[in-house]
Amino acid sequence: MTKVYFDNAATTAMDDRVIEAMLPFMKSHFGNPSSVHSHGREVRTAIEKSRKKVAELLSASPSEIFFTSGGTEADNTALVCGIESHGISHVISSPIEHHAVLHTLEVLAKKGTVKLSLLEVNEQGEIDYAQLEGLLKSNPGSMVSLMHANNEIGNLNDLERIGGLAKEYGAFFHSDTVQTMGHYIHDLKNLPVDAIVAGGHKFHGPKGSGFLFVRKEKKIHPFIHGGAQERNMRGGTENVIGIIGIAKALELAYEDMAGHKAHIEKVKQHFIELLKAEIPGVEFNGLSADQEKSLYTVLNVSLPPSESNRGMLLFNLDLEGISASGGSACSSGATVGSHVLRALNHNPERDSVRFSFSRFNTLSEVDYTVSKLKELYAVEA
Numbered sequence: 001m002t003k004v005y006f007d008n009a010a011t012t013a014m015d016d017r018v019i020e021a022m023l024p025f026m027k028s029h030f031g032n033p034s035s036v037h038s039h040g041r042e043v044r045t046a047i048e049k050s051r052k053k054v055a056e057l058l059s060a061s062p063s064e065i066f067f068t069s070g071g072t073e074a075d076n077t078a079l080v081c082g083i084e085s086h087g088i089s090h091v092i093s094s095p096i097e098h099h100a101v102l103h104t105l106e107v108l109a110k111k112g113t114v115k116l117s118l119l120e121v122n123e124q125g126e127i128d129y130a131q132l133e134g135l136l137k138s139n140p141g142s143m144v145s146l147m148h149a150n151n152e153i154g155n156l157n158d159l160e161r162i163g164g165l166a167k168e169y170g171a172f173f174h175s176d177t178v179q180t181m182g183h184y185i186h187d188l189k190n191l192p193v194d195a196i197v198a199g200g201h202k203f204h205g206p207k208g209s210g211f212l213f214v215r216k217e218k219k220i221h222p223f224i225h226g227g228a229q230e231r232n233m234r235g236g237t238e239n240v241i242g243i244i245g246i247a248k249a250l251e252l253a254y255e256d257m258a259g260h261k262a263h264i265e266k267v268k269q270h271f272i273e274l275l276k277a278e279i280p281g282v283e284f285n286g287l288s289a290d291q292e293k294s295l296y297t298v299l300n301v302s303l304p305p306s307e308s309n310r311g312m313l314l315f316n317l318d319l320e321g322i323s324a325s326g327g328s329a330c331s332s333g334a335t336v337g338s339h340v341l342r343a344l345n346h347n348p349e350r351d352s353v354r355f356s357f358s359r360f361n362t363l364s365e366v367d368y369t370v371s372k373l374k375e376l377y378a379v380e381a
Helices: 016-025 038-058 071-085 099-111 129-138 159-168 240-255 257-278 313-319 339-343 363-378
Strands: 065-068 090-093 115-118 143-145 172-175 195-199 210-214 298-302 352-356
Touching (some): 016 240, 038 240, 065 240, 071 099, 071 143, 071 172, 071 195, 090 099, 090 129, 143 159, 159 172, 257 298, 257 363, 313 352
Parallel strands (some): 090 115, 090 143, 143 172
Antiparallel strands (some): 195 210, 298 352
């Protein structure tokens, strides 16, 4: 059976060169980086080289990079500790944020730690910048938490514009950049953000690896207490192989980012054109079919009402060897609907599928997938 993997927003295949970089730290370089002997020192050196590499790629200082277990921990740290450290009582976010952000803020609001204001989004998932400025004017010194690109519909937010408003009204600006890290340049020397995050497995690195950037002028308290690891910012023995892997993956992503982008955009555009030609009534959720305004790795497809496929489309695709998603990574295969599509007032009679791409995907995989979709929907004709 032909096997096609179009769920790269959930996780990506590891690059062989990342695995090669990690292997020595699974075998011979096994020392605890907190140990003072030679075995520990060589591992500590490797971690700090990785930190320096990540910082160089992002135009940041090594002291602003903290390794974590992934994007979720990094988001939680930025939000919870940013609020505590800076005495923030009001947070502005949106109803289509990843649950790592939305659920965290909802818990804090329920406890009475902060007041939470959610921006309105239109039926394409675009935020209201005028509303954002109005809330900032009324609540100076707030926290703004808005993602760079939505993980389900691919909408890109303007970080420069948001950051400029945040700076004007003295706000702490955190952005979940999990889906764009390794796919877009993040020049943190000039980008007006105070905290961003990454998960290594979104750009061909290992699962269980991530990092948090916090601008040195906006220092925060640690989220996980214990030892003095990560410059007293995250207790616990470091995930050495994860740190080596994420730094190598980011380095490889930056080496030919333009080439990767051009290839993936070609795959996505071919998918859009073929779907329009072969599936009457196909639509696209959010701005995902707009190459200028959306994340180039994501296409969210809304298919015509179908009794034979209703609620079974992902299962039917899986039977044909095609892996895709109905929502975010943590919701893949779940029976609960997408909170993002609900916020967009999506027609529940139409099944939606998120296809997400990587540099390893091909045009022939698109051809195969669309041919199977055509067969599945031919029953309704």
